[in-house]
Amino acid sequence: MLREVYEARRRALGPDHRDTLGSIANLGALLRSRGKLDEAEELQRAAMEIARRTLGDDHPETLSIVENTGVLLWTQGKYEQAEACFLEALDARRRLLGEKHPDTLASMCNTATILDMLGKADEAEALHREALESARRVLGDEHRITLTAINGLGSLLWGQDRLDEVEPLFAAALETKRRLLGDENRETLLSLFNMGALLDSQGRLDDAERHYLEALEGYRRVMGEDHPGTLHCLNNLGVLMAQVGRYDEAEDFYREALERRRRVLGSDHPDTLTTVGSLGAMYGSLGRHDEAAACYAEVIEGNRRAFGDDHQTTLNLIHSVGVSLWQAERFDEAEAHFREALEGQRRVLGVDHPMTQRSLDSMGTVLESRGRPEEAEVYYREAMEVARRLFGATHPDTLDSIGELAELLIAVGRFGEAEPLALECEAGNREQHGADAPETARATELLIDLYQGWHGAEPDAGHDASAAVWRDTLTGGAGAD
Template sequence: MTPSTCGLAGNVLLGPCGTRRKGSASALVRPAGHVSQFAVSLSWLLRFAQQHRVRERGLTAGELVDRFVRPPTAAKQCRFAELLLSEPDPRQRAAVSQGRPFFFVSHTWVRPFRETLDMLEHHFQPEQQRLWRRRPDGQPLPALAGDEVFVWVDIFAINQHAADDLAVLWEAVYDAEETLMVLDRHGLVFSRIWCLYEAWQTSRAGPSKLRLLSYGAEIDSLEKIFINLDVRNAKASVEADRVRILEDIRRDPTAGGIKGMTHRLKEALVRGAVAQVPPPEEDDDEAALRAAAAGTVGRSDGATAAAAAADLVTRLYTAAVLCHMYGQLPEAESLYRRALRQLEVSVGPAHTDTLTCVSNLAILLQVQGAYEEAKVLHRRALAGRGRVLGTDHPNTLSCVNNLANLLYDQGLYDEAEPLHRRALYGRERVLGASHPDTLASLNNLANVLHSLGRYDEAQRLQRRALYGREVVLGPDHPDTLASVNNLANALYDQGLYSDAMPLHRRALESRERVLGDEHPETLGSVDNLANVLQSLGQYKTAEPLQRRALAGRERVLGPDHPDTLASLGNLAVLLQSLAAGGGGGGGIGDATFLGSAPTATSGGYLAEAEALHRRALSGRERVLGPDHPHTLASVSGLAELMQSTGRYDQARTLHRRAMEGMARVLGSEHPNTLAAASGLAGALFCLGRCEEAELLYRRALVGMERVLGATHPDTRAVEEALERVRRCKGPGQQRQRLRGAATSAGQVTIGAVPGAAAGVSAGAGGGGLGLGLGFGVRSMLGKHTMRVQVRVRVRVAGSPVVRAGDETIKQAKRLS
C-alpha cells in the first residue's frame, strides 16, 4: 500500500469477541517493531484530534496526514507511532500498544476524520461496550477505559514515506481483536478497493472479527450500500493498486473469484450486524424500558438509559433489515419481533417508528407465507399511519401498497387492484412519476393485471416500470431485476418464449451476482428460466434447474412455503413432459398426442410427478385454502396426471373442480379458467364423450382467441386439439370450418392457474397445450417492493382414444 491510496480501510462487521482467545491469531508473538505493535490509545487519539482541531477544521484523513503526520516524520522517514515511542514523556510512550491487544480501524481517507473519531468514541462508551464486549462463551466483560483501548489506525501505524505490501495489511488484520469498519453516511468505504480488501482479509482471519460502526446511519442508506456492494466496481486512488488487489483475489483459491468475494463480504456484513445484538435474554425488562423512555431512571441517568434503549433498537432493526435483504428470513423475523417489542414499550404502539417496524415485520411474514398474521399487521400499520400522518403521506401510501400485495398473494386480485391504483395515483401526485416508490406501484399494478389475464395492459406497465427503474436505480438494482423478471413473465404468457428467455437469463445471472445463489428471488429466477426452457421443449436442460429451485426453496423457505409448493408442481409438470418422450429438444407434437406404451423410465417420472402433485395440492389446501387460484392449479396438475395414466373418471372430477373454482374466483373470461375448461374437454374426450369435448374445446377456442389472440401457442394448441376431436368422430359426421364452429359455440374461459403446475399428458392420454401464468412473491428492501414471478405450466390435453358414450350436448353445456 502506498501513501497515495485511500488508506487501509475495510469492510467491517464483527461479532462479540473482546478478548484474546487461546490459540488465536492475537496470541501470536511478533518481533519488536512489527507493524501490528503500533496501535495508539483511544485517549491519545482524542487528545491529538483536540490539539490540532481536527473536528472543527473538518479535515479528511488524507489532509491530516499531509499536515500533521508526514512533516514531523520526514526527517526520520518513520511511522508516527515510532516518534511517540522515542518521546521522553512516559505518557507518550504508553500511548502505543507495543504488543497489547488492539482493534484494527478501517476507514477512508476522503471523508472527514471526525466521522471516524465520533464513531470510535461512541463505540467504546461503557454503555455501548455492555452491548458487544463479551467473552467467547457470551458472558459480558468489564468495559475498557480510554487509555486501555488501542486502535490500529493506518495514518499513525504505517510509514507514510515508504510503500508497504499486502502482507503488512494481512498481518495487522490477523493480529487484531476485531476490525472496526467506519461506515460513513454515503457508504464510500464500500466503494474503495483497499477497504473491501481489508474486509475480506478480516473475514478470513475469523468468523467474528468484522464489526460495522454505523451509528446514526439511516436504514435506507444502509440498504443502498448493501445492494450496490460489488468488488468489481471498487476504486482506488492509484489504478495500479486496484489491479494488484484484484489479481491477488483472483489468485487466492479461497476467495471464490470476485463474485465469491463480494458475497463473502455481504455475508460478513450480515453476520457482523447480528453479532452486535445482545442475546434476547438480556433485553431490558418492560419497567426499565418505560423508565428509559421517560428519561428518569437508568443505569447511570435517565438520558443515558434512553440513549442505550434507542441504540439497542437501532442494532436490532439494522440486523433485521440486513438479514431480510440477504434472505435469512427466520433470523430477520426474530430480530424484527424483538425490535417491535422494544419500540412498543419505549415510544408507544402508535409512534411512527413502531409502525415502520410493524410494516416490515408484516412484509417478512408475508414472504414466509404467514398471510393471516401479516394481514393483521398490515391493517394496523395502515390505520395507524393514516391517523398520524394523513392518507396521502408517502408512508401511508406504502401501507396501502403493502396491503394490496398481501391480497394479491392470497389470490384476491379484484380486491388488490383498486388498492394498487390508489397507491400508484397517490405516489404519482405526491412523489412524482420517477420516484422509486411510484415505479414500485407501477410494477405491482402490472402484476395484478397480469394475474387477471390482462396481459397486453400488464406488459405496457411493466415496460414503463423497467425503463424507469433502469434510469433511476440502475440496471442491477434488485427492483430493476424484479421488473426484468416480470416483463419476461408477461412475454411468456403471451406465448413469446424466445423473447422471454434472454430476460430471464439476465435476471438470474444478475440476481446470483447481487443477491447470492440461494436468495429466494434468485431461486425464483431459476424456476422461471426452467419453465421457459420447458416451453421451448428443452426438458433435459430444464430439469436440473427445476430441481435446484425446489431444493433451494425447501432449504431456505421451508417445505410448506407457497414458493416451495409452486416448485413441487412445476417439477411435476416437467417430469410429465419427460415421461411423454420429451427427453431432448422438441416440443409436444403428434407423436406424443398419439401416445405410446410407457417405458420404465417414463413410469418412474410419472410416479415421482404424482407424488409431487399430491404433496403440492395437500400443502396448498392447508396453507392457502381450497379455493385459492394456486390450489386450483394443483388440482389441474393432478387431473392431468390422472388423465395421462388412464384414470379418466378421476381426471374428469378434478378438472371440473378446477374449472368451476377458477370461474368462481377469477371469472369465466380468465385464461386460467379457459385452460381448466380445456383440460375438462380432454378428459371427456378420453372417456369417449366427443360431443361434450368438442363443445368445450370450441368455447375454449373462442375465449382464447379473444383473450390471448389467434396466434398464441395456447390458442393454436386448442385449435389443434379440436381438429383431432373432429377427426376422431368419424367420416359420417358433417364437419364445419373450425373458426365458424367456434364462433357460434358461445363463450367460455379457460386458463392456467397461477402458482401451480398441471401436467403434460402422456401415454394413452398424451398430447396437449401449455399455458403459463406467474404469481408474485415480494420481499421488502426497506420501502421498495420487489416481485418474483413464479412460473406455472398448465397442459390442456386431448386424446384419440374414443370410448362409447352418449353424453348429450345439454350435459356438455352444463359442465362448461
C-alpha cells in the same frame, strides 16, 4: 473508504464504541447496495450483537439495527429469520413508543409484508389495515409510511385476486409519490413496478410494459444494475415479452436477470429460482424441451435444499420437469418424476387434491406412452374418480379424464367399456362448452374412432352406422340422440 474508517475507529475506540457501531452500520449498508449480501449480513449481525451488549435490547438504536437486519435477511430470501427480527422490533416499539409512533407503524408494515410472504395472509391483512388506518389518522394520507402501508395492503389483496380493491390503492400511491417525491425516488419506482405488475395480471400488457420500462430505467439510474428492484423489472419484462410472443427479447431480459441474480443473491435464492423457472416455462412453450427440463431440474434442486423434498412447491416443480421430459420423449425419466411428485402429493396433500389428481393423470399418460396400458388404466381410473369428487361430473378436468380413459380402452379393443365413457364425455362437453366448441368436436371424433374400431372387430353389429351418425354430427348434420 468506509472500511478504512471502520477499521480505524475499531483500533482507536474499540469494537464496542458508539462511533464504531455507526461505522459498521454504514459499511453494511454500502455492501448491501453493492450486492455483497453475505458480507453485509456478517457486519449487520456483529452490529446487532454489539448494540445489544452496549446499549441494551430496548434502545432505539438497537431496534433500528434489528429492523435493518430483518430487511437484509428478507432481501436474501431468509424469510423466517427476517420475521423474527421484525417481530422483535415491533413488539418492543409497541411497548416503548406506543401504537401510533411512526417507528411502530413502520415496523407494522415490514412485519405484515413478511407474514404475507410466509403465507400468513389473515395476520398480514389485519396488521396492514391497522398500520394504514393509524398512519392516515396520525401522519396523513401523503406521509411516506402511509404510502408504504397502501402498497403493502395492495400487494396482499392482489395475491388474493381482489383486484378491484387493489387498483385504486396502487394508482393513488403512485400519483402521490410522483407529486411529492419525484419520478426517480426509490418509493416512486416501487409503485411504478407494482402498478406495472397489476396491469400485467389484468392483461393490459401495453400499459404494463410502459410502467415496467420506466421503472427499470429509473432503478438502473438511481439504484444501480444489481439492485433488487432492477432485477425484478428485468424478470417481469421477460415474462411479459414471452406472453406477447417476443421471445428473443424475453430471453435477453431473463438471461440478464438470471446472471445478476446468481451473482448477487446466489443460485438458491427464491428470486433466482423464479427466473430459472420462468425461462424453463418459455423454453417448454417453444418446444425446447431439453433446455426446459434442465431449467426445471435446477429449480427442483434449489427448492429441495431450501424447503425439503415434501414442500408443495418442490413437488409441483418435480411434476413440471416430468412434463418437459415427457414432451421430449424421455419417457423413463418422466415416469420417475411423475411418480416422485405423486407419492409426495399423496403424502402431503392427500389424494383428493387438484395437484394429486393432475399427477395421477400424468402417470397414466406416461405409462400409456411406454406401452403399459394395464398400469396406465389404473391411474386413469383413479384420476377420473378423484376429478368427479373434486370438480363434479361436467368440469373440464373431469371430462378430460373420462376421455383419456375411453381413448385407452378403445386402443386396447375394449369397446363396450369405452362406449359409456365416450358418450358421457361428448354429452358433458356439449353441455359445458356448446355444440361447436373444439372440446366437443374432439369428443365427437373419439366416438367416431370408437365405432369404427368396433365395426372392425364386429363387422355385422351395425357399429359403422353409429360411426356415420357421429360423423354427420361432426360435419354439421342433425346430430345424434
